[in-house]
Amino acid sequence: MKRRQLTPDERERALLDVIRALLRGTINEGEALRRLRRDTLGLSQQAYAELVGISRRTLSDMEQGKGNVSVAVMNRVYRPLGLKVGLLPRHPALLEKAMERPTA
Template identity: 50%
Template sequence: MRQRVSKHVQPLTTGEQTTAINILTKRLMMEEITQGVALRELRVRVLGLRQDAYSALVGVSRKTLSEIENDKGNYTPEIINKVFKPFGLKVGLVPTSSQVLSAILLN
């Protein structure tokens, strides 16, 4: 059984999960939040899982997961892809200019 972050937090519906993933992905792409913050928010808000349960799910150590969520360490794209895979996300190229990215997202 997976350990939830809190027994008082109700799980999100599939639609709510999709909305939360989209919002956090956009904030990450617009550099409003870091990769670590995005991962922590996705893990907690979308799946509601504790670090130990999520690290077992994605096949990385809890220490690695903690370091990624705290924006520490320098992990390979393969590791980053593993931790973001449950949310349908992977490492990719994005414009470095937020103005260019905004224009792309608006079109």
Template identity: 50%
Template sequence: MKNLSPIERENRLAELLTQLMSGTITEGKLLRTLRKEVLGLSQEQYSKLVGISRRTLSDLELDRASPSLALLNASLRPLGLQVGILPRDPSLRRRLFEQRDTVPPSN
């Protein structure tokens, strides 16, 4: 694993989150990729960091778990992420994010 600069880590995070929002990767794939590429940690190291078993982390990364919100938030915290509410329909998600990019910020 190559050591990423802070800017490279942020760019990779943005790229992966965009893929998640468009439905091209799953939450588990996002978690696994960020754990490995951004933090450079093994499953054993990351599971100890977040206080869950390596098996639970593996199940999360393989999208085989039905985790609680608390577990999801704990597993995402080291990555600077938290669980949120998004539309299930990928086309609606894309439309919302495209609108976000074209709407000027409110004061």
């Protein structure tokens, strides 16, 4: 069964939902990648791996939280999703403070 293409607004909402779940710690990076690839872009592992120039096995390992890939590879994998690898605080309270809007 072929999935319906998401509108740009639907794609953005789906992307933000996944990012929020990742920041809350309810999913890990591999699950986030899988959801974004499959649900947001509607691509198989093989198609996405070909798009970003890695093997399907490497993509599968990343989605399962296995393996050890470079930051350059991670950025190549996340680029079609409009994302890049970055640094976030590990401590939930510090992350929450970092996400707050500064007051003027």
